[in-house]
Amino acid sequence: DIEMTQSPSSLSASVGDRVTITCRASQSIDIYLNWYQQKPGKAPTLLIFAASSLQSGVPSRFSGSGSGTDFTLTISSLQVEDFATYYCQQSYRTPRVTFGPGTKVDFK
């Protein structure tokens, strides 16, 4: 299986901050990388697919970049509703997808 890691595992930030989360794959996955947001008690929701494509309806303050093994999710100006846990997921080995361990973003 392709192992996914994320850093940091958690971070504290304030409204308006620029937040960057990184995701690394154990082997090259081209741009087969998706990002999800999960709030407590809810199912994950898709933010970014194919490393940098914004899902319809997702605010433009979210952006993704990277290819190969290293990827980044950036929130340009953190809003109250963005406090959540973020997961990356590789689809290179579909159907055997794997997720990163998650990054929790909470209030500073």
Next chain:
Amino acid sequence: QVQLMQSGAEVKKPGSSVKVSCKTSGGDFSTYALTWIRQAPGQGLEWVGRIIPIAGKPNYAQKFQGRVTITADGSSTTVYMEFSSLRSADTAIYYCARTSCSGNKCYFANWGQGTLVTVSS
């Protein structure tokens, strides 16, 4: 508008089985992959298996082979996941998710609300 509606919470004894359903509406049921993903309390997301109804043959994560069975019923546009020989480590929220693809870049755009399965004596 694709919607996935899962069955309700279950409490099971160790060694027993559970069957969770995921009713789909909107979109083409037969040609899209339906995937099961689980999340243990306070933990991350783990792929369990998936089925493409028109293809019929499911795929399972190696660690669950022999204990999980995923089936699809086209007449009711419902996918089922049955888990047997349950143990406490199987306590988790089980999500169904539908795969969408942009070219060959696939992702989970639609998720069910989740079904909590608690395994306890």
